[in-house]
Amino acid sequence: xxxxxxxxxxxxxxxxxxxxxxxxxxxxxxxxxxxxxxxxxxxxxxxxxxxxxxxxxxxxxxxxxxxxxxxxxxxxxxxxxxxxxxxxxx
Numbered sequence: 001x002x003x004x005x006x007x008x009x010x011x012x013x014x015x016x017x018x019x020x021x022x023x024x025x026x027x028x029x030x031x032x033x034x035x036x037x038x039x040x041x042x043x044x045x046x047x048x049x050x051x052x053x054x055x056x057x058x059x060x061x062x063x064x065x066x067x068x069x070x071x072x073x074x075x076x077x078x079x080x081x082x083x084x085x086x087x088x089x090x
Contacts, residue, residue: 024055065089 026034034051042048065085072078 031051034054037054038048038051062082065082066088067078067081067085069078069081072081
């Protein structure tokens, strides 16, 4: 029987150095989405990447967008602006 943690050893050697740990809180729905996305990767002949890799990839992708952040006062408003920036980026 192969232990599950051996899969993650492969990833630890690939982690870039100088990373900062940022504690975040997410809803159960967000956590389940990250888990399902990771599982889909494995089912489609890829690797089941850790959630932290997925979140970093999302942030890297967002860094390529021109998000208008002027006057934002809520998380919901920021989400709308991000969606607008994604639509413009296409």
